[in-house]
Amino acid sequence: MEAIEVKSIEQFNQLKKDYARVAIDFKAVWCGPCKLISPIFKKLAQEQAEIVKADSTKAKDLVFVIVDVDELSELAQTYEITAMPTFKFLVNGNPVDELIGASKDLLKTKVEALKAMPAAEPKTEAKAAEAA
Numbered sequence: 001m002e003a004i005e006v007k008s009i010e011q012f013n014q015l016k017k018d019y020a021r022v023a024i025d026f027k028a029v030w031c032g033p034c035k036l037i038s039p040i041f042k043k044l045a046q047e048q049a050e051i052v053k054a055d056s057t058k059a060k061d062l063v064f065v066i067v068d069v070d071e072l073s074e075l076a077q078t079y080e081i082t083a084m085p086t087f088k089f090l091v092n093g094n095p096v097d098e099l100i101g102a103s104k105d106l107l108k109t110k111v112e113a114l115k116a117m118p119a120a121e122p123k124t125e126a127k128a129a130e131a132a
């Protein structure tokens with residue numbers, strides 16, 4: 001799966017529910033450094049897609065999402081975004097790390113750290129119905 005460009009807060013909240021880990025790229029179209037780091041973020045998403053192809057049990061492990069701060073300013077405010085690019089990393093819907101700036105090496109390091117963090121299995125509606 002490629003990085004998902006989030007178009008609504010509802011879509012974002014659903015992704016947070018559906019995936020144990022979420023890597024978020026808060027960017028703006030007018031931001032020069034965002035344009036430089038965006039291909040790296042998308043490449044990391046593609047690498048994750050290859051992992052899922054090889055092992056389908058990892059399908060809901062990690063998702064990469066892109067948020068345009070001008071289109072979803074409310075979401076940017078919720079996550080206290082004050083500079084672009086800012087990357088936020090969530091586990092079970094909770095922020096656990098962040099990166100401000102366009103450092104390719106730090107981004108890769110933080111994504112690897114996110115993958116290694118323990119997380120509860122995401123609760124899908126089907127699983128919630130089974131538990132009831």
